[in-house]
Amino acid sequence: MAPSAISPVQSEMNLAQQKGADLERRDSTSPLQGVGGRKMPQRKRTIDLNDGSEIPQIALGVYKAPNGQETEDAIIAALDAGYRHIDSAARYMNEEACGRALKRWCERTGTPREEVYITTKLWDADHGYEATFNALVDSLKKFGLEYFDLYLLHSPADCETKRLESWRALETAQKLGKVKSIGVSNFGAADLQHLIQNANVLPVVNQVEVHPFGQRKDLVALCEQHNIKIEAYSPLARGNKLNDPRIGEIAERLGKTPAQILINWSAARGNVVLPKSLTASRIQSNFESLDFELSEKDMAAIDALEENYVTGSLHKSDD
Ligand SMILES: NC(=O)c1ccc[n+]([C@@H]2O[C@H](COP(=O)([O-])OP(=O)(O)OC[C@H]3O[C@@H](n4cnc5c(N)ncnc54)[C@H](OP(=O)(O)O)[C@@H]3O)[C@@H](O)[C@H]2O)c1
Incomplete structure (x- = not known):
């Protein structure tokens, strides 16, 4: 069970909160005005989550993006293109670059931070109640933010006890407003069911590798049953299937x-x-x-590409 006193951690969180406060520059004129009054594209397709919030469908x-200029440029290009959702992780070791890009873009466009949905993840080595708070505070500092929109257990890891302690910590962090939504990643059916049985708050998402060549139908059905959305990672099978002739035929025809x-199939x-x-x-x-x-015909043809192909494993994620 979670310890009841969290004050030392909370004070650390308050520090992180102050540090992120300068990001909250609200521009009451128009959050969509770009440089020189150019309207930013706003194709905001969102999905409803089981905690009542919404998540932009494309992130x-x-x-594998470096913690430097290349990643900052990519994120700024994405935000300029209309993305409003970035998916990072402590394990990617690029949270500072993500935070810098977000800050620069928000300042340049006058967009409030709240307009961009930020996800990051707790790495396996940080499972446990206190360790989870410490890792969360560390990620908030690296991003320069007061809160994350979504915080995930990156993987179930091996120890069920520590995993549940981490989940309790996330439930508490959500109450404190440090994370708006909480979810999991790389959870197979057994680990997901175990968490559901023991959780006070259901995960909003399970982020797993899903694409036409590895659809994980049973796991997807289980998630659907509990209204847990799938976040499809490696949706391009890491680029390994972009030359598939059956995908190529549909692409060329359309x-x-x-x-x-x-991406369209997954969405x-x-x-x-x-x-x-x-x-x-x-x-x-x-x-x-x-x-x-x-079309329904093309969707069915793509569904038929299932070959249980995955680039990573669910339990031992290095990603
Ligand atoms: N939770 C987890 O354990 C986990 C694991 C894996 C991934 N993820 C998340 O899912 C995201 C995506 O997965 P991923 O990075 O494994 O693979 P992916 O998105 O399936 O594929 C990325 C690869 O495809 C290339 N690419 C992207 N768009 C392309 C296009 N239009 N035409 C040709 N090539 C293209 C990229 O190259 P360039 O960069 O050179 O353009 C890169 O090499 C990750 O970045 C991460 O946020 C999560």
Whole structure:
């Protein structure tokens, strides 16, 4: 069970809160005004979560993105293109770059921080009640933020006791307003059921590898049953399936890129989709993946590509 006193941790959190306060520069004129009055694109497709909040359906993933200028530029390109959701993790070791990009972009465009949905994740080594608070405070400091929109257990890791302690810590952090929503990643069916049985707050999402070549239908069905949304990571199968001829045929016929077909399929299945790119043109075209609708016939043809192909494993995530 969680300890009842949290005051030392809370005071540390208050420090992090003050540090992030300068980000809260509200511009009452228009949050959508870009530089020189240019309107920022606003194709805000969101999904409802089981805690009553909404999540933008496409995020820029930043796995394997360096903690420097390249990542800052990519995030700024994404925000300029219309993304309002960034998916990072303590493990990616690029939270400072993400925070700097967010701050720069918000200042340049006069957009309040609240307009951008920020996700990060607790790494396995930080499971446990106090350790979770410490890691959360550390991530908030690195980002320069007062709160995260979504905070995930990056993986179930091995120790059930510590995992549940971490979940209790996240439930408390949510009450304190340090995280708006809490969820999990890389949870298979058994670990998810165990958490559901022991949790006071249900996870809003399970972030797992899902794409047409590895659809994890049983796990997706279990999540659906509990109104836990799937966040589809590696939606492009890390680029390994972009040359698939069956995806290529649909893409060519519709005048789309293979990546757009894969992202559109995942979104049509109701997933939050997390394509990663550090290339501005791909960042832009990936975001345009929701601007068309696949026919039922094409959706069925893509469904039929299942081959249980995954690039990572659920339990031992290095990502
Ligand atoms: N929770 C977890 O354990 C976990 C694990 C893996 C991933 N994730 C999340 O999911 C995100 C995405 O997954 P991922 O990074 O594994 O793989 P991914 O998004 O499936 O693929 C990324 C690769 O595809 C390339 N790419 C992107 N758009 C493209 C396009 N339009 N045309 C051609 N190539 C394109 C990228 O290259 P360039 O960068 O060179 O453009 C990169 O090499 C991660 O960044 C992370 O946020 C989470």
